[in-house]
Amino acid sequence: MRKIVGAIAALILPVAALAAVTDLPSSVSQGGLVIGHAAPGSRVTVAGKPVHVGSDGIFVFGAGRDEQGPIDVVVGSATHRLNVTPRDWPIERVEGVPPQTVNPPPEIAARIQREQAEVVAARNRDDTREDFAHGFIWPVTGRISGRFGNQRIYNGDPKAPHSGMDIAVPQGTPVKAPADGIITFAKPDLYLTGGTVLLDHGFGLSSNFLHLSRIDVEVGEHVRQGEVIGLAGMTGRATGPHVHWGFNWFGVRLDPLLLPGIQ
Template identity: 60%
Template sequence: MRRDTARFRSPALPFIALAVSGLAGAATLPREAQQGQLVIGRAAPGSRVTVGTREARVDAVGRFVFGVERDAPETLTVTVLLPNGRTETHRMAVTQRTYKIERVDGLPQHTVTPDPELARRIADEQARVAEARRRDDDRDDYAHGFARPAHGRISGVYGSQRIDNGVPKAPHYGLDIAVPTGTPVKSPADGVVTFVANDLVLTGGTVLIDHGHGLTSSFLHLSRIDVKSGDRVKRGDVFAAAGATGRASGPHVHWGFNWFDVRLDPALLPAP
């Protein structure tokens, strides 16, 4: 089945779909998920869980999480090696989505078509962010739900193909909330700040908050940052202010969400 992301909105149910029964064996998984969704499951403690070619952390109570990529195929294979040596293979159906095309004009042109020197700087900055997303803490901050970091008009959605100043670029991986510069930005869940930068070329003021098990929230284009790397934040804490720094056409909060390097849709996360 294919769904139009302009109309389809999922409540908290997909995230807690581990409660769905009907799959034989020790591991519990949802029967289906959609592209861009965060999935949580449970297996016997001590199990090893592999999603495609990626291994997911299994905590002391057998809980594990993984993300479904934007362009994931119609079936996703999850392999569970149980402590007794038995292997289970689960095939989860993946709902295919239809993504919007979004045209964004008025961006600083040097950020859309950078010269070689600026392109090297951008690549270095992106490598630093990617390294921060490799963190894999055994914390369950993610398990208590996520609140919107700010409230306003949704000006950009996950997965949409971006045409920036008339130039086709990578898809938009996040949720954009249009708010005035200086609007407080709140942490959507508990976590640890793992990356802070004030002046990245594309994303301007940038903060990453790690929620455990490889899950991170990213906030871009910030006008002010009130935290430093290593700080512990609680859901609802103000840690920054919205802005339009970096490659942005106007002030907004960009909220991205990752499972390691797999980019997910913040709109599909459950409320607290």
């Protein structure tokens, strides 16, 4: 069994053997990543959808911010029901944001929609690499200035919940890959997110880094954990230098703070 399974037990959720061939947590927090282990060759579905199972039986899925559960995980013919632990979502008020980035005019709104569609397409990459399987490290070290899931109010205008974790660091701080992966998106000037990089870790798991002042990687490049992918900045909609680290299981946004190794 890979060491990541033990890391999950120690760092995220108490693991219980729910069947002789399956390791799964008994519950998962909203925004949490689940890394399970079944007998090699098992067929696994989560909420009715098949997921990749590695040669050693490893599989992954996530519970979104608003997931109520329970989540049914079927391994072979056995069904395991995971309860979802609710969380409180505080309100974050952000003032001093350029008004045109809060309520953009129609032509800018159309640009934002096109750019976000590109990001979504890159996030849907689906292959069997297990680059996630050795845990994660912090991309930068600094004060957490914005937490995943909190309701955002920009200049008094309520907007969508925060999709990742903000880490306040000086302009130009090197940003490191939190785990191995392949670069699937890298552009310096998206309207809302500025310098933006997506790093795919396999099995539908990906990290995204926003507001970068410089990008040092290219699409298709395979990077190793700890390699510098760019520099922190405040491009796009930002009021100060920081790194926004988002994490996804396909279209499901997850909390980076709950990843193995990030506590």
